[in-house]
Amino acid sequence: MRLEEELKMDKFRSVFQKASLNLMFTGEWLMARIDSLLKPYDISSQQYNVLRILRGQQGKPINLFAIQERMLNRMSNATRLVEKLRQKGLVTRELCEQNRRKVEIAITDKGLQLLDKLDPMIEQLEETMFQDVTEKDAEKLSATLDTMRGK
Amino acid sequence: MRLEEELKMDKFRSVFQKASLNLMFTGEWLMARIDSLLKPYDISSQQYNVLRILRGQQGKPINLFAIQERMLNRMSNATRLVEKLRQKGLVTRELCEQNRRKVEIAITDKGLQLLDKLDPMIEQLEETMFQDVTEKDAEKLSATLDTMRGK
DNA sequence: TTAATTTTATTGTATATACAATAGTTGCAA
DNA sequence: TTGCAACTATTGTATATACAATAAAATTAA
Numbered sequence: 001m002r003l004e005e006e007l008k009m010d011k012f013r014s015v016f017q018k019a020s021l022n023l024m025f026t027g028e029w030l031m032a033r034i035d036s037l038l039k040p041y042d043i044s045s046q047q048y049n050v051l052r053i054l055r056g057q058q059g060k061p062i063n064l065f066a067i068q069e070r071m072l073n074r075m076s077n078a079t080r081l082v083e084k085l086r087q088k089g090l091v092t093r094e095l096c097e098q099n100r101r102k103v104e105i106a107i108t109d110k111g112l113q114l115l116d117k118l119d120p121m122i123e124q125l126e127e128t129m130f131q132d133v134t135e136k137d138a139e140k141l142s143a144t145l146d147t148m149r150g151k
Numbered sequence: 152m153r154l155e156e157e158l159k160m161d162k163f164r165s166v167f168q169k170a171s172l173n174l175m176f177t178g179e180w181l182m183a184r185i186d187s188l189l190k191p192y193d194i195s196s197q198q199y200n201v202l203r204i205l206r207g208q209q210g211k212p213i214n215l216f217a218i219q220e221r222m223l224n225r226m227s228n229a230t231r232l233v234e235k236l237r238q239k240g241l242v243t244r245e246l247c248e249q250n251r252r253k254v255e256i257a258i259t260d261k262g263l264q265l266l267d268k269l270d271p272m273i274e275q276l277e278e279t280m281f282q283d284v285t286e287k288d289a290e291k292l293s294a295t296l297d298t299m300r301g302k
Numbered sequence: 303t304t305a306a307t308t309t310t311a312t313t314g315t316a317t318a319t320a321c322a323a324t325a326g327t328t329g330c331a332a
Numbered sequence: 333t334t335g336c337a338a339c340t341a342t343t344g345t346a347t348a349t350a351c352a353a354t355a356a357a358a359t360t361a362a
Contacts, residue, residue: 002297007221016281019289026296027178028224065340070158073179079342101327101340129299130167137295138170144292145177146153148280216310230312252310252357
């Protein structure tokens with residue numbers, strides 16, 4: 001459905017305004033889809049994102065500051081987010097001996113297993129979303145978004 | 152900056168995964184920009200969005216359910232959001248006589264004046280974002296997003 | 303008319319979020 | 333060496349959010 005119908009708007013100030021609204025709307029839409037996929041596993045999209053960041057580290061621990069830098073939405077609170085994951089046994093937390101300001105976080109086997117279970121579901125969602133979008137258009141989308149965020 | 156650098160990721164599973172992440176990241180990025188523009192006026196991007204919906208009604212009141220349908224992110228709580236606006240004197244709330252389930256909301260002059268002040272700031276932000284994006288690319292962006300959300 | 307269903311709004315509750323304030327640790331400059 | 337700045341994490345607090353439960357009014361069906 002086009003954005004006009006989706007938001008019941010009959011006109012936009014400009015194609016740029018329409019693109020902005022569409023970007024925010026579709027971004028929210030996608031996160032809501034992901035959240036509802038993850039809900040039965042009692043994990044939020046934020047938490048899922050952090051687990052993937054940790055897996056991307058290939059077992060190397062990473063501190064809270066670095067996690068924050070890699071998060072999709074700017075850090076509201078990496079400390080508390082990671083603490084939730086720790087309580088579920090999905091990550092470990094260890095004080096860094098070399099630099100006692102830092103806290104090193106790593107994903108556990110249980111965390112990896114959870115991701116293994118979730119991955120196909122997320123990939124399936126992606127496939128559905130992009131079934132009528134070419135690789136070229138997906139690349140174009142990324143390129144336009146990069147341009148919008150600027151240097 | 153490209154998403155790779157932004158999120159410090161060296162590779163993506165596919166161009167589709169990259170596009171998904173970019174969509175969520177850039178959507179959040181844009182909302183955060185808008186929120187920080189609005190902050191001095193003590194209004195959130197959600198509240199701003201509702202005010203614009205009301206203005207779009209050309210003075211005709213609109214009920215909470217219809218507001219919810221037009222909101223950018225799915226309704227968490229239109230009741231409470233609108234109540235905040237009412238407390239600031241930006242909207243009015245009136246029980247509908249014809250259908251007593253409904254509550255009619257309308258924007259006040261104060262609300263319209265606030266929007267008049269905010270509009271140029273938001274337009275300026277849009278201009279900056281799209282300064283290196285053509286109209287054609289903006290249309291393409293909207294079209295791809297519409298396709299992703301599907302029928 | 304009564305009962306069931308649908309529409310619309312409100313409330314409760316747990317959690318997430320933004321953002322500022324604080325604090326401990328380290329590194330650097332005077 | 334001391335003091336200051338930068339880095340990193342935690343905490344406090346107010347607000348926003350998701351989502352379910354409830355309620356009231358209207359509509360439909362029996």
